[in-house]
Amino acid sequence: RKEVEQDPGPFNVPEGATVAFNCTYSNSASQSFFWYRQDCRKEPKLLMSVYSSGNEDGRFTAQLNRASQYISLLIRDSKLSDSATYLCVVKGYQLIWGAGTKLIIKP
Amino acid sequence: EAGVTQSPTHLIKTRGQQATLRCSPISGHTSVYWYQQALGLGLQFLLWYDEGEERNRGNFPPRFSGRQFPNYSSELNVNALELEDSALYLCASSLGGLRDEQYFGPGTRLTVT
Numbered sequence: 001r002k003e004v005e006q007d008p009g010p011f012n013v014p015e016g017a018t019v020a021f022n023c024t025y026s027n028s029a030s031q032s033f034f035w036y037r038q039d040c041r042k043e044p045k046l047l048m049s050v051y052s053s054g055n056e057d058g059r060f061t062a063q064l065n066r067a068s069q070y071i072s073l074l075i076r077d078s079k080l081s082d083s084a085t086y087l088c089v090v091k092g093y094q095l096i097w098g099a100g101t102k103l104i105i106k107p
Numbered sequence: 108e109a110g111v112t113q114s115p116t117h118l119i120k121t122r123g124q125q126a127t128l129r130c131s132p133i134s135g136h137t138s139v140y141w142y143q144q145a146l147g148l149g150l151q152f153l154l155w156y157d158e159g160e161e162r163n164r165g166n167f168p169p170r171f172s173g174r175q176f177p178n179y180s181s182e183l184n185v186n187a188l189e190l191e192d193s194a195l196y197l198c199a200s201s202l203g204g205l206r207d208e209q210y211f212g213p214g215t216r217l218t219v220t
Contacts, residue, residue, distance in 0.1 A: 034207070041195070042151070042213075043211035043214055044198055046208055046209070046210065049208055058209050087150070089209075091207050094155070095140075095209070098149075
């Protein structure tokens with residue numbers, strides 16, 4: 001089992017819809033969690049940090065479920081500009097990056 | 108506040124040569140990370156430097172090496188270049204300690220011919 005797993009997608013979603021991604025992790029001692037977005041051929045950009053049960057920033061909500069060892073990212077009222085790859089990062093002893101979930105928002 | 112900067116933007120080398128990539132972290136950040144991202148693939152962790160010391164390295168051969176300078180900038184060296192080293196090399200910096208958020212530079216695109 002990989003230390004951090006994400007559904008690679010792609011998720012094809014109509015504009016305005018709500019979309020959710022999950023990211024599972026294997027190290028129960030993990031302390032910090034992050035979501036990044038990466039546009040094609042660009043560097044990853046930090047989207048959200050999750051240090052407790054969850055975090056919300058506008059249309060984006062991240063939730064942590066320690067019992068089931070996953071974090072989720074919810075995007076409401078999706079925009080065309082949300083099309084990107086979303087990367088989950090988990091810190092145990094070191095930072096472990098997921099392979100990413102590709103999201104395509106269609107008009 | 109200036110972000111993470113990397114140079115050069117693009118680098119073209121031939122097989123067997125050496126490449127040197129440079130990174131300047133955000134002011135106040137002491138940790139620098141290097142990643143390799145081949146086209147269409149995920150991030151592969153290369154190296155982590157903090158306070159001038161190498162703290163961890165990924166599953167890469169010894170011809171990938173680097174260092175961190177007293178001003179916290181960093182250099183990645185790749186010796187004996189191979190065609191499969193062609194990739195985007197990303198540098199990220201963080202405050203270190205309990206704050207693990209990494210902020211990335213725009214990367215150096217290395218092409219080995």
